[in-house]
Amino acid sequence: MKTHQVEIQKIKAAANNVHGQILFKIDALVSNRAPVEGIEPSSLLVMTEENARVLMALLKAQIAEFDVKKPKSRHGRHG
Structure with missing residues (x-):
């Protein structure tokens, strides 16, 4: 399995899809780990505390x- 470090830079938007999933539009730095x-x-x-709070609200x-x-x-x- 490949492992990565994903560093969230900015969370831009969130939405639900018809498959019962939540999708996040983000800016991120992804590097091999x-x-x-x-x-x-x-x-x-x-992620920073600020991005964590945004993620929680979304x-x-x-x-x-x-x-x-x-x-x-x-x-x-009843009935």
Whole structure:
């Protein structure tokens, strides 16, 4: 598996698609990352606190959109 370091420079936009996924339009620096011996290889996502706060706000908004599109719950209805 190839491992990378993805450094978020700017989060530009977020949207949902018909496959139940959230898509983010970002500016990022992506570089190869050598696996550390003895540790499971994985990629690393790096961002500033400011970008993390933007990401959190956009995630909340996109999850709320999913909830609006779901059929209304029928819990509590009898008959």
